[in-house]
Amino acid sequence: MSELLQFLFSGVTVGAVYAxxxxxxxxxxxxxxxxNFAQGEFVMLGGMITWAAHxxxxxxxxxxxxxxxxxxxxxxxxxxxxxxxARGAPVVSLIIIxxxxxxxxQGAAQIVFDKQIHSFPAFSGDAPLRVGGATILPQSLxxxxxxxxxxxxxxxxxxxxxxxRAVLATSNNRLAAQLVGINTxxxxxxSFALSxxxxxxxxxxxxxxxxxxxxxxxxxxLKGFAGAMLGGMGNPKGALVGGFLIxxxxxxxxxxxxxxxxxAAAFVVILLVLFFMPQGLFGRKSxxxx
Amino acid sequence: xxxxxxTATLLVLAVLVALSPFxxxxxFYYRIGSLMFxxxxxxxxxxxxxxxxxxxxxxxxxxxxxxxxxxxxAPVHLGLHPGIAVFLGAAISGVLAWMVGRPILRxxxxxxxxxxxxxxxxxSMILTNERDLTRGPDGIDVPDLGLRALVNGLGLNLSNGQFxxxxxxxxxxxxxxxxxxxxxxxxxxxxxxxxxxxxxxxTVGVDVARMKLQAFVISAVYASISGSLLALQNRFVxxxxxxxxxxxxxxxxxxxxxxxxxxxxxxxxGILTLLPQVLTIFAEYxxxxxxxxxxxxxxxxxxxxLPSILKRFRGRxx
Numbered sequence: 001m002s003e004l005l006q007f008l009f010s011g012v013t014v015g016a017v018y019a020x021x022x023x024x025x026x027x028x029x030x031x032x033x034x035x036n037f038a039q040g041e042f043v044m045l046g047g048m049i050t051w052a053a054h055x056x057x058x059x060x061x062x063x064x065x066x067x068x069x070x071x072x073x074x075x076x077x078x079x080x081x082x083x084x085x086a087r088g089a090p091v092v093s094l095i096i097i098x099x100x101x102x103x104x105x106q107g108a109a110q111i112v113f114d115k116q117i118h119s120f121p122a123f124s125g126d127a128p129l130r131v132g133g134a135t136i137l138p139q140s141l142x143x144x145x146x147x148x149x150x151x152x153x154x155x156x157x158x159x160x161x162x163x164x165r166a167v168l169a170t171s172n173n174r175l176a177a178q179l180v181g182i183n184t185x186x187x188x189x190x191s192f193a194l195s196x197x198x199x200x201x202x203x204x205x206x207x208x209x210x211x212x213x214x215x216x217x218x219x220x221x222l223k224g225f226a227g228a229m230l231g232g233m234g235n236p237k238g239a240l241v242g243g244f245l246i247x248x249x250x251x252x253x254x255x256x257x258x259x260x261x262x263x264a265a266a267f268v269v270i271l272l273v274l275f276f277m278p279q280g281l282f283g284r285k286s287x288x289x290x
Numbered sequence: 291x292x293x294x295x296x297t298a299t300l301l302v303l304a305v306l307v308a309l310s311p312f313x314x315x316x317x318f319y320y321r322i323g324s325l326m327f328x329x330x331x332x333x334x335x336x337x338x339x340x341x342x343x344x345x346x347x348x349x350x351x352x353x354x355x356x357x358x359x360x361x362x363x364a365p366v367h368l369g370l371h372p373g374i375a376v377f378l379g380a381a382i383s384g385v386l387a388w389m390v391g392r393p394i395l396r397x398x399x400x401x402x403x404x405x406x407x408x409x410x411x412x413x414s415m416i417l418t419n420e421r422d423l424t425r426g427p428d429g430i431d432v433p434d435l436g437l438r439a440l441v442n443g444l445g446l447n448l449s450n451g452q453f454x455x456x457x458x459x460x461x462x463x464x465x466x467x468x469x470x471x472x473x474x475x476x477x478x479x480x481x482x483x484x485x486x487x488x489x490x491x492x493t494v495g496v497d498v499a500r501m502k503l504q505a506f507v508i509s510a511v512y513a514s515i516s517g518s519l520l521a522l523q524n525r526f527v528x529x530x531x532x533x534x535x536x537x538x539x540x541x542x543x544x545x546x547x548x549x550x551x552x553x554x555x556x557x558x559x560g561i562l563t564l565l566p567q568v569l570t571i572f573a574e575y576x577x578x579x580x581x582x583x584x585x586x587x588x589x590x591x592x593x594x595x596l597p598s599i600l601k602r603f604r605g606r607x608x
Contacts, residue, residue: 104581267408
């Protein structure tokens with residue numbers, strides 16, 4: 001029993017990171033119909049910049065904050081330079097552009113930083129907390145807390161603020177949103193800033209547990225993408241659930257079946273889910289207009 | 291006499307394969323040339339899947355991996371000749387594509403993307419982790435195809451590089467010929483119709499699910515044969531061949547050249563095979579430049595190189 005609890009703890013910890021990445025995917029997808037494969041690089045940047053800033057002498061909270069701000073700026077730059085000019089391009093081209101951006105950011109990171117594996121101290125110590133016979137790191141609670149805060153924050157933003165509703169309106173119908181006076185270009189910029197910031201936050205929170213290096217992004221991107229699709233693309237609730245599910249499946253597979261195939265389990269589940277529910281768990285059935 | 295586009299494409303390819311060696315500064319270029327042709331075979335498969343039928347795959351490297359490992363494993367474990375192993379690999383890839391494709395191809399756009407991605411990752415993980423069979427991430431040796439000795443026995447005197455250059459070139463032209471025939475066949479027209487609109491294609495009597503599945507299986511066989519040839523040529527294969535980046539490479543080559551065109555596929559494969567060779571001068575800037583090129587081409591030459599260039603020429607005529 002304590003064993004199961006232990007696996008669940010580690011599952012929700014990675015799951016929270018995947019959920020944050022999946023939320024990032026969802027926000028950009030809703031605003032622009034683009035699946036941003038560079039989303040994982042934002043997580044990497046969050047970790048690497050926090051590490052560099054901390055190593056340069058900044059206190060941790062400030063280092064994490066600077067990482068989030070810088071990464072958001074990079075997200076905005078990516079939107080302006082790579083996504084906006086390609087508006088209306090076919091899905092395949094958009095996939096290649098964002099993967100190109102992802103490779104580019106990786107290449108830049110290995111020049112600006114280095115190719116080593118890095119970490120920094122956990123926010124509130126390394127002493128594990130004992131819960132019901134299992135242990136959990138305080139940093140895991142930070143990651144979980146971060147995911148909850150981001151989700152609640154996004155929910156409030158999208159349902160209670162004018163700006164958030166403008167984003168929702170844009171995702172429903174871009175042209176109609178423009179007609180009622182919403183600046184859809186600004187909405188896109190905002191979405192990239194938001195999801196880059198969320199990715200960076202995930203990176204800053206998770207690095208003391210998962211460590212970071214210039215090439216960790218693609219793994220996060222694939223799992224986050226999988227999580228978002230599992231929940232149903234474009235649905236924030238789906239992204240959250242999907243992300244956590246992928247984390248849990250991975251941890252349970254690693255614990256009970258085989259640690260070498262833990263990455264495979266998530267994809268097997270996705271194939272099965274898509275087989276029975278082609279729109280993901282929470283996705284709405286779409287109809288084609290002919 | 292008017293030459294049909296099909297004949298023209300095949301002629302261009304034949305001339306390309308036959309005359310390029312006259313411009314090679316060193317024997318190393320035979321190697322690069324044959325890599326281009328081998329990649330082009332897989333990319334022609336993507337042209338059939340994505341360019342004709344409009345379906346996305348982010349996992350085709352999985353099939354290349356199956357083809358490659360068939361050539362490494364079948365001779366050792368089943369005692370098959372490596373040449374037969376190529377066909378065995380292609381058959382396994384085709385059957386697997388048929389089994390996986392049936393449920394997967396009901397999905398559209400990004401959903402199809404993630405499903406094929408998942409398939410590719412599963413294959414690459416099996417190749418990486420089943421160490422007893424595949425020797426894991428370090429890779430495994432591949433036996434000699436033996437065809438060069440046979441050809442040289444007929445009185446030719448080809449170096450290894452030269453042999454693989456011409457052999458891959460001939461295979462590529464064969465692949466292009468089949469793809470071009472498909473394009474103009476009833477099946478090809480059905481594929482292009484469902485690309486335009488699945489509903490419209492269905493109303494005029496196209497069995498959409500079956501046609502998509504056919505395109506998927508054919509493109510899987512192309513990828514598999516490309517993987518086999520690569521393994522036989524290198525005499526070595528590692529699980530990287532089935533990796534996510536290789537899948538992306540195939541799609542990028544196809545889109546770079548112009549995803550609807552067989553000639554474009556060859557051009558795209560050529561450029562992206564050559565690029566890393568050129569980029570080695572940039573050493574640590576290699577990834578940076580590669581990412582940049584991918585983005586710039588997609589932004590400025592949206593339809594791919596060949597169609598964009600052709601359009602410019604035609605625009606001038608009018």
